[in-house]
Amino acid sequence: MAKSDLLRLQDVRDAYRLIGECRDVGGDPALWGPRILEGLCRLIGAAVATGGEGQWHRPHRAVEPISAFDVGFDSYARERFLAYMRDPGPADHPIFRALQRVPGRLVTYTRRQLIANTAWYRSTLWNEYYRPARMDHQLTSVYQTSDDGAISAICLVRAPGERDFSPRERQLVDFFHAELGPLIGRSLVSVLEPSPERLSPRLRQTLGCLLEGDSEKQVAARLNLSHATTHQYVTSLYRRFGVQSRAQLLAYVMKRMGQGQWKRLLLA
Secondary structure, three states, rough: HHHHHHOHHHHHHHHHHHHHHHHHOOOOOHHHHHHHHHHHHHHHOOOOOEEEEEEEEOOOOEEEEEOOOOOOOHHHHHHHHHHHOOHHHOHHHHHHHHHHOOOEEEEEEHHHHHHOOHHHHHHHHHHHOOOOOOOOOOOEEEEEEEOEEEEEEEEEEEOOOOOOOOOOHHHHHHHHHHHHHHOOOEEOOOOOOOOHHOOHHHHHHHHHHHHHHOOOOHHHHHHOHHHHHHHHHHHHHHHOOOOOOOOHHHHHHHHHOOOHHHHHHOOO
């Protein structure tokens, strides 16, 4: 490997700086998701990037996108991208089909490493979506964030006629994703995590009372519930959020919802 293909100290510093920027807005996937894409486009000089979270039980099932973000598209290119996401979608993407049986918790490859030019330029994806949107070279990185198939995906794209992604750029994205991936579901809130706002009305109200400092007895009186029913609701909240104590529950929810936002739970 040529010296120019090796990861540099500045690359590592830049990757950690971008991870820090993502952590600063880690409580909202709609903020840190695009921040990843904007930062990587800046670091490696790509004009367009897409990404998000999903479920992918390789090699037996196709990828299922849960969230999707994009940066760098003009209006027409974004229209074509959204049309592709609706039908046929990532499950039929030749790059993701090629990655289906590639082992590893983290996989990062250029399109040319996975699909020959002849097959790529004959594909429906290229002719109906990529070429009209002036998209060609692609660098794809997929990190499995949990053992139940949750993933984080990053795709960086360059236009026809531009240079392909270099080995150093591939290493940089791979290194970045290896460091960022373990933070998803921890300091970076995942879209796949249980959400306080997706609870039933009674569970939301119970949680809101607990966040205001009420004891179970006070919650029961405030919501006109029996103590046994209130205890069942609290136990259900523990199970839902994977915690074992009131302190853990409150810390989890406060971190995920942000200061003051939890008050709207009581309005359910």
